[in-house]
Amino acid sequence: MKSVRFFLIVFLLQPALASFAQEEPVKDEKQPSLEQAADDSKFNNGINFMSLKRYDKALEEFIEYLEIYYDGSHRSEVYARIAGIYFDRQNYLKAISFYKGLYEEFSNTEDGIGGYYNMGICYVKMGYNDTAMDVFNYILQEYPASSYAAKAQVQMDLLKIFIQ
Numbered sequence: 001m002k003s004v005r006f007f008l009i010v011f012l013l014q015p016a017l018a019s020f021a022q023e024e025p026v027k028d029e030k031q032p033s034l035e036q037a038a039d040d041s042k043f044n045n046g047i048n049f050m051s052l053k054r055y056d057k058a059l060e061e062f063i064e065y066l067e068i069y070y071d072g073s074h075r076s077e078v079y080a081r082i083a084g085i086y087f088d089r090q091n092y093l094k095a096i097s098f099y100k101g102l103y104e105e106f107s108n109t110e111d112g113i114g115g116y117y118n119m120g121i122c123y124v125k126m127g128y129n130d131t132a133m134d135v136f137n138y139i140l141q142e143y144p145a146s147s148y149a150a151k152a153q154v155q156m157d158l159l160k161i162f163i164q
Contacts, residue, residue: 036073043074046081055085066101076102076111083118092122110147113139117148120155129159 032040046061062078069075079102086095099122102115120135136152136159143149 039069039072039074042068043072043078046078050081050085055089059085076106076109079105079115080111083115087118087122090125092126096122113143113146113148117152120152124155124159129163133159 042061042065046058046065049055049058049061059082062082065072065078066075066082072078079098083095083098083102086092086098096119099115099119103112103119106112106115116135117139120132120139123129123132123135133156136156139146139152140149140156
């Protein structure tokens with residue numbers, strides 16, 4: 001009798017159990033995807049190395065990030081951080097190349113315009129004042145509403161004073 005009840009219960013529950021097993025797992029929208037988690041992890045590795053003042057390791061992580069995550073959510077910040085490390089090391093040519101990458105990829109954002117502005121600062125540091133003036137003038141002409149337009153104007157005014 002007990003075995004008959006058991007088989008009857010199993011028989012009645014079988015469709016419910018089958019549909020339960022076939023349902024796709026519910027995704028928690030608050031939890032990041034595996035791709036986003038990997039993106040964040042790679043970026044955070046670079047940040048952690050920077051906080052430890054291990055800039056060579058940070059550069060390795062950030063450059064790998066740019067190579068791996070073509071549409072990564074931290075790309076603009078990674079470009080800026082790489083360029084900043086090179087700028088601090090007074091390697092202005094390398095800084096320019098990463099600021100240029102930032103501008104080319106994000107030209108219609110404040111980050112991109114900031115990269116272009118920082119290219120101008122690098123040119124000033126290297127003594128290429130005419131090239132720097134061209135960069136700052138371009139910002140004034142193309143992005144007058146940007147927060148970098150006023151900064152570019154200040155840099156141009158300062159360069160005019162120093163050139164005279």
